[in-house]
Amino acid sequence: MKPGATDSWLVIGYGNTLREDDGAGPAVAEAIAERGAPGVRALACPQLSPEHAETVAAAGQVIFVDASAAGGAGIGWESLAPPAAATIDGHTLAPGTLLALARQVYGRAPPSFALTIPARRLGFGERLSPETQAGVDAAIRAILEATSRAAPENQKAIRLGQ
Amino acid sequence: MASRIVIDPVTRIEGHAKISVFLDDHGNVSDAAFHVVEFRGFEKFCLGRPYTEMTGITPRICGICPVSHLLASAKAGDAIMAVSIPPAADKLRRLMNLGQIVQSHALSFFHLSAPDLLLGWDAPPADRNVFGLMASHRELARAGIRLRQFGQEVIEVLGGKRIHPAWAVPGGVRAPLGNEGRERLQAWLPEVFATVRATLALYRGTLPAREGESRVFGDFPSLFMGLVAPDGTWEHHGGRLRFTDAGGRIVADQIEPRDYRDVIAECAHPSSYLKSPYYRPLGPEAGMYRVGPLARLNICSRMGVPEADEELRRFRALGRGAVTSSFHYHYARLIEILAALEYIERALRDPDLGSAELRADAGINSRRGVGASEAPRGTLFHDYSVDANGLLTGVNLIVATGQNNLAMNRTVAQIARHFVTGGRITEPMLNRIEHGIRCFDPCLSCSTHAVGHMALHVTLLDADGKVRHEAWRD
Numbered sequence: 001m002k003p004g005a006t007d008s009w010l011v012i013g014y015g016n017t018l019r020e021d022d023g024a025g026p027a028v029a030e031a032i033a034e035r036g037a038p039g040v041r042a043l044a045c046p047q048l049s050p051e052h053a054e055t056v057a058a059a060g061q062v063i064f065v066d067a068s069a070a071g072g073a074g075i076g077w078e079s080l081a082p083p084a085a086a087t088i089d090g091h092t093l094a095p096g097t098l099l100a101l102a103r104q105v106y107g108r109a110p111p112s113f114a115l116t117i118p119a120r121r122l123g124f125g126e127r128l129s130p131e132t133q134a135g136v137d138a139a140i141r142a143i144l145e146a147t148s149r150a151a152p153e154n155q156k157a158i159r160l161g162q
Numbered sequence: 163m164a165s166r167i168v169i170d171p172v173t174r175i176e177g178h179a180k181i182s183v184f185l186d187d188h189g190n191v192s193d194a195a196f197h198v199v200e201f202r203g204f205e206k207f208c209l210g211r212p213y214t215e216m217t218g219i220t221p222r223i224c225g226i227c228p229v230s231h232l233l234a235s236a237k238a239g240d241a242i243m244a245v246s247i248p249p250a251a252d253k254l255r256r257l258m259n260l261g262q263i264v265q266s267h268a269l270s271f272f273h274l275s276a277p278d279l280l281l282g283w284d285a286p287p288a289d290r291n292v293f294g295l296m297a298s299h300r301e302l303a304r305a306g307i308r309l310r311q312f313g314q315e316v317i318e319v320l321g322g323k324r325i326h327p328a329w330a331v332p333g334g335v336r337a338p339l340g341n342e343g344r345e346r347l348q349a350w351l352p353e354v355f356a357t358v359r360a361t362l363a364l365y366r367g368t369l370p371a372r373e374g375e376s377r378v379f380g381d382f383p384s385l386f387m388g389l390v391a392p393d394g395t396w397e398h399h400g401g402r403l404r405f406t407d408a409g410g411r412i413v414a415d416q417i418e419p420r421d422y423r424d425v426i427a428e429c430a431h432p433s434s435y436l437k438s439p440y441y442r443p444l445g446p447e448a449g450m451y452r453v454g455p456l457a458r459l460n461i462c463s464r465m466g467v468p469e470a471d472e473e474l475r476r477f478r479a480l481g482r483g484a485v486t487s488s489f490h491y492h493y494a495r496l497i498e499i500l501a502a503l504e505y506i507e508r509a510l511r512d513p514d515l516g517s518a519e520l521r522a523d524a525g526i527n528s529r530r531g532v533g534a535s536e537a538p539r540g541t542l543f544h545d546y547s548v549d550a551n552g553l554l555t556g557v558n559l560i561v562a563t564g565q566n567n568l569a570m571n572r573t574v575a576q577i578a579r580h581f582v583t584g585g586r587i588t589e590p591m592l593n594r595i596e597h598g599i600r601c602f603d604p605c606l607s608c609s610t611h612a613v614g615h616m617a618l619h620v621t622l623l624d625a626d627g628k629v630r631h632e633a634w635r636d
Contacts, residue, residue, distance in 0.1 A: 018222045046225030051311045087291035104296050124207040
């Protein structure tokens with residue numbers, strides 16, 4: 001890890017912006033990028049892919065933001081770690097697999113979190129449902145609050161979504 | 163007693179894709195069908211919008227080949243305006259497409275296929291993946307990631323963003339290649355050339371041991387289709403359509419992409435909503451054709467660049483006339499990466515790429531526009547119809563995965579015939595069917611980022627619908 005790297009945050013919001021609520025992740029990332037908070041880099045993309053591993057490995061901490069079709073009422077936080085057994089079997093990677101790749105290739109998997117936003121509609125369209133838009137707003141607030149603190153000692157709070 | 167085996171990849175939102183293997187009364191494989199998603203939803207979604215928006219919308223169809231949709235869409239827009247775009251704009255679009263070919267083929271080869279090819283199909287599943295590959299071929303795996311990064315860098319240097327660059331527009335492109343970006347790419351070239359040369363040498367060394375697989379992984383006669391230059395040279399963005407047969411003979415040549423309906427028809431199967439394109443004059447059976455790297459190398463007379471031409475000669479020795487095994491899509495992909503790098507190197511020396519004359523302007527001069535470009539997986543058509551105001555009244559997208567559908571069915575059936583024994587689903591069968599599909603590198607991730615996961619659910623059913631055997635792979 002390079003000196004000074006621990007205070008940098010990487011926010012990756014991913015999803016398809018033509019599939020209604022699946023675009024929640026990119027919407028959050030774009031909003032975070034617009035805020036221009038110091039020490040916070042945001043990346044919006046349709047899917048996670050292997051070349052993201054270098055960027056991830058260089059970050060102090062990473063927040064993966066994704067829409068979730070699993071239901072639930074509000075945004076969810078979860079701590080992430082590289083799985084013991086990872087594989088790449090499609091054109092896109094899961095966050096844990098990307099962390100495993102970062103560790104394997106670049107020697108480092110930073111502390112990471114998954115922030116999920118409940119998705120209600122996944123048809124064709126560019127608009128978010130009101131529920132998911134509310135989740136996006138909540139996610140932006142949570143990320144800005146979390147990243148405004150000194151990073152390492154606040155990981156517990158981040159995990160709890162406080 | 164007739165039976166059916168179903169292999170059902172799990173997806174989150176849509177992209178319903180499954181494999182059905184049909185057994186006859188004697189338990190022998192009689193047929194197979196690979197069902198993939200099509201983009202009818204996007205086609206409907208776009209109606210009523212200005213055609214000029216399509217270069218911003220259609221790249222978002224797919225996270226893995228957005229540049230392909232971008233360029234085909236821009237070409238369809240050119241046709242609606244009835245303009246010839248400035249030469250520099252054409253060169254810049256070509257450069258971006260070469261970057262797309264490099265990054266997409268690198269992902270397919272190094273991350274998805276190399277573990278099977280270099281570690282073997284019977285290696286433990288826990289090891290037979292890119293992480294296992296890193297343990298045995300660490301530098302190769304790292305170099306593969308860097309190669310893909312280079313392709314992405316070409317796209318980013320031109321478009322400003324790696325994914326979904328709204329850079330190509332009807333009439334041309336928005337920006338030239340800057341000196342800083344040109345120098346960055348030129349400095350990177352020696353490394354990626356070294357990677358692909360070393361990989362080709364390694365891969366060629368594995369071919370003798372893979373003769374068995376090459377005979378059952380989709381080795382059958384078919385037509386091949388793609389774009390070629392007027393003199394038959396390999397094409398990836400311009401040119402016209404050529405069909406050749408399994409003997410390497412030209413069946414049809416120099417067909418304008420806008421006339422694709424004269425030579426391509428679609429048939430429907432009762433088991434699927436997916437239509438299967440075929441060469442119209444020969445009908446669905448004899449007219450089955452393949453697109454993509456294998457097809458492009460079979461139809462062209464030469465690559466047009468020295469190192470790739472030398473490699474093409476080695477490749478051609480694998481067949482008589484045409485190379486007919488789908489297994490050799492992998493080799494073809496590597497050769498196309500090499501060719502793309504040679505063309506990129508050549509392009510970066512061209513001062514035209516810094517030109518300020520990049521865009522033609524015109525109104526609506528044609529109510530229909532067809533754009534065709536070679537996506538990494540094969541020829542991509544965007545066919546738009548507009549009203550007098552330029553609002554879309556019809557959109558038809560013909561993608562490579564759909565065009566390869568009949569050939570993928572045939573490939574799966576051939577593999578299943580070889581490996582399905584005793585009415586049971588075995589690990590070797592799963593591994594090889596999975597890889598048979600992977601030869602074509604079908605794009606299942608075009609609808610959402612979650613689609614494309616190749617988890618398999620295989621069920622063997624008897625004629626009464628009773629489950630005889632099931633196997634899962636997450």
